[in-house]
Amino acid sequence: MNKKIFLIGNPNVGKSVVFSRLTGIEVITSNYPGTTVEFTKGYLKIDEEKLEVIDLPGTYSLEPTSKAEEVAVSLLKECPPDKSIVINIIDATNLERNLFLTLQLIEDGYAVIVCLNMCDDAIHRGIHIDISALEKLLNVPVIPTCAVTGFGIRYLIKRLKEAKPVLKNKVNHYQRWQEIGRIIETVQHLKHRHHTLREILEDVSVRPLSGLIMATIVIYISFKVVRFLGELLIEKIFDPLFFNFYQPLLEKISLALGQKGFWHHLLIGELIEGKIDFRQSLGVLTTAPYIEFAMVLPYLVSFYLILSILEDIGYLPRLAMLLDNLLHRLGLHGFAIIPVLLGFGCNVPGILATRVLESKRERLIATTLISIGVSCVPLQAMIFGLLGSFSGFYTGGVYLVLFSVLVILGLILNRILKGFSPELILEIPPYRLPPFLLLMKKLFFRIKGFLFEAAPIVLLGVFMVNILLYFNLFEILIDIFAPVIKGLFGLPKEAIIPLAIGFLRKDVAVGMLMPLGLSPKQLFIAATLLAMSFPCIASFLIIFKELGLRDLLKATLIMLLTSTIVGTIVNFVILR
Amino acid sequence: MKKISLVQLKANQKGKIIEIHAGSGLQNRLLSMGISPGREITKLSQFMLRGPVAIKVGRSIIALGYGMAHKIIVEVE
Numbered sequence: 001m002n003k004k005i006f007l008i009g010n011p012n013v014g015k016s017v018v019f020s021r022l023t024g025i026e027v028i029t030s031n032y033p034g035t036t037v038e039f040t041k042g043y044l045k046i047d048e049e050k051l052e053v054i055d056l057p058g059t060y061s062l063e064p065t066s067k068a069e070e071v072a073v074s075l076l077k078e079c080p081p082d083k084s085i086v087i088n089i090i091d092a093t094n095l096e097r098n099l100f101l102t103l104q105l106i107e108d109g110y111a112v113i114v115c116l117n118m119c120d121d122a123i124h125r126g127i128h129i130d131i132s133a134l135e136k137l138l139n140v141p142v143i144p145t146c147a148v149t150g151f152g153i154r155y156l157i158k159r160l161k162e163a164k165p166v167l168k169n170k171v172n173h174y175q176r177w178q179e180i181g182r183i184i185e186t187v188q189h190l191k192h193r194h195h196t197l198r199e200i201l202e203d204v205s206v207r208p209l210s211g212l213i214m215a216t217i218v219i220y221i222s223f224k225v226v227r228f229l230g231e232l233l234i235e236k237i238f239d240p241l242f243f244n245f246y247q248p249l250l251e252k253i254s255l256a257l258g259q260k261g262f263w264h265h266l267l268i269g270e271l272i273e274g275k276i277d278f279r280q281s282l283g284v285l286t287t288a289p290y291i292e293f294a295m296v297l298p299y300l301v302s303f304y305l306i307l308s309i310l311e312d313i314g315y316l317p318r319l320a321m322l323l324d325n326l327l328h329r330l331g332l333h334g335f336a337i338i339p340v341l342l343g344f345g346c347n348v349p350g351i352l353a354t355r356v357l358e359s360k361r362e363r364l365i366a367t368t369l370i371s372i373g374v375s376c377v378p379l380q381a382m383i384f385g386l387l388g389s390f391s392g393f394y395t396g397g398v399y400l401v402l403f404s405v406l407v408i409l410g411l412i413l414n415r416i417l418k419g420f421s422p423e424l425i426l427e428i429p430p431y432r433l434p435p436f437l438l439l440m441k442k443l444f445f446r447i448k449g450f451l452f453e454a455a456p457i458v459l460l461g462v463f464m465v466n467i468l469l470y471f472n473l474f475e476i477l478i479d480i481f482a483p484v485i486k487g488l489f490g491l492p493k494e495a496i497i498p499l500a501i502g503f504l505r506k507d508v509a510v511g512m513l514m515p516l517g518l519s520p521k522q523l524f525i526a527a528t529l530l531a532m533s534f535p536c537i538a539s540f541l542i543i544f545k546e547l548g549l550r551d552l553l554k555a556t557l558i559m560l561l562t563s564t565i566v567g568t569i570v571n572f573v574i575l576r
Numbered sequence: 577m578k579k580i581s582l583v584q585l586k587a588n589q590k591g592k593i594i595e596i597h598a599g600s601g602l603q604n605r606l607l608s609m610g611i612s613p614g615r616e617i618t619k620l621s622q623f624m625l626r627g628p629v630a631i632k633v634g635r636s637i638i639a640l641g642y643g644m645a646h647k648i649i650v651e652v653e
Contacts, residue, residue, distance in 0.1 A: 061608035065601070096634045097610040127635075173607045177614075206630040206637060207587075207621040321639040325627040333641060334628065423641025424628050425605065 009089035011058030019055035030311035092122035113163035126191035229302035312434030330410025373406030382510035591650030
């Protein structure tokens with residue numbers, strides 16, 4: 001059997017960047033601990049030999065404290081030490097802390113090769129490390145690298161074969177720290193320098209008052225830029241493409257199909273005043289691509305660009321610290337802000353990222369709050385498209401309702417669920433300037449993921465809906481739910497169709513509200529309900545996979561209850 | 577020499593960890609991140625209303641919840 005190569009190291013040392021360099025596989029990387037919560041596999045070819053490479057979630061020690069760390073440690077322990085090569089990636093700017101895991105790995109008899117990453121950054125910070133002395137003291141190969149630029153990777157591959165288990169006594173944690181102290185004294189020399197601007201900014205963001213001011217500025221600018229870029233992309237690229245090039249083509253197809261009949265209904269949809277209306281026609285070739293490409297994609301691009309920049313700079317853990325207090329009251333701790341922010345892009349990666357949280361209770365709370373109160377970009381883009389033409393009161397209102405629900409629900413869940421919320425322990429990474437190429441790769445990777453996963457479901461969804469509509473198969477559903485929809489929410493009974501379609505995809509569902517001719521108040525209620533009720537099918541499946549059937553049922557029950565209550569309250573009390 | 581908790585330590589003040597009042601799970605977790613008895617630390621900040629505490633240990637900055645900071649006893653001059 002070929003040997004397996006494991007990439008292991010503390011959180012946020014660049015394991016995934018090294019992995020990409022070794023295997024050519026693109027994975028999401030960021031500047032905060034816990035970006036990788038699952039393992040990724042790839043292959044590395046050395047002299048015609050194909051070796052399996054596994055990128056593990058970061059861990060501080062071989063005793064796991066969260067689901068993500070558990071994944072790392074159990075995968076490593078599954079494979080017998082003599083069948084594995086362990087590339088231990090360590091952060092040169094923080095040698096001391098990283099060596100703890102290194103020594104543990106060596107003591108446990110793994111064939112370890114140390115990849116001393118971020119060497120360039122260490123030099124900038126005035127840290128000099130005597131590599132050959134470190135190699136001698138550890139008794140394993142040590143290779144200096146800078147994975148972001150690719151420096152040292154080839155040398156790392158060349159020396160992989162030298163990784164051999166070495167005999168070393170097991171010691172307790174305290175003794176291990178003493179040994180690390182001795183190693184550091186010999187191999188690391190610090191040059192004293194004046195504080196750089198970067199260090200001053202790093203400092204400012206972890207202090208309460210200046211941190212709060214900075215967060216307000218950062219969040220405000222981020223929102224503005226996301227909107228501005230999204231609108232710019234729509235106005236200058238996507239709308240002209242659709243209206244000037246695509247529409248004339250579709251009009252011809254429509255004519256060729258005779259402007260009515262089954263196929264016309266399926267592909268083009270209804271003609272609005274004799275013309276194709278991308279927002280209302282609801283055909284597989286008209287509204288479906290328009291929703292995905294001209295309404296959702298532009299905002300997705302701008303959102304992920306800004307999120308990626310914030311991630312790579314290393315700002316998010318600072319935000320986590322600032323929000324720790326508030327989130328504690330909701331049964332979470334500050335770090336939960338990262339899954340929440342990811343959830344704004346798409347709930348699926350957000351829910352997956354709850355793996356960095358320690359307890360099952362926290363994961364249930366975070367998952368439920370994300371599925372109810374955090375609207376993904378596709379949904380938000382559609383809400384803006386739907387309510388944007390009315391006063392800002394309505395769009396702002398949706399956000400206000402969702403935010404209030406999130407806070408109130410969190411407070412309640414924290415009260416009624418057994419257990420307590422664990423304390424925050426989070427390493428705050430140094431600021432790093434993201435290399436442009438890496439940033440673009442990540443953006444491309446995320447957008448590609450969206451296009452491949454979402455677009456087929458959207459097309460399929462519109463296709464199915466059109467067939468059901470054509471054969472009037474929704475009638476039963478409409479009749480059953482009419483009392484709730486009309487009586488409680490004040491919506492026309494046909495609104496059950498988009499609400500049901502929300503289970504498939506939220507953006508399609510909002511798209512289906514457009515032809516119903518609802519009043520602003522009704523649109524407001526329908527949009528809020530769509531945002532809060534059932535998560536889309538992809539999130540549903542990921543909740544099942546991550547939390548199991550019991551918690552999925554719990555979460556679903558909470559969602560249904562909350563959305564019914566909130567829909568009714570908004571209808572009867574707030575917007576009377 | 578005074579023994580106080582991390583919460584009582586003032587911002588920008590240095591201290592030496594002498595005790596961590598926690599179960600072995602938490603002890604090990606803190607240990608693996610470099611927070612162990614005998615280490616010199618600098619407190620960077622304390623967030624209001626029982627918010628988290630930021631400390632500098634070696635070259636890393638670590639944020640700790642209030643309750644946890646309360647359990648870490650340091651010695652100051």
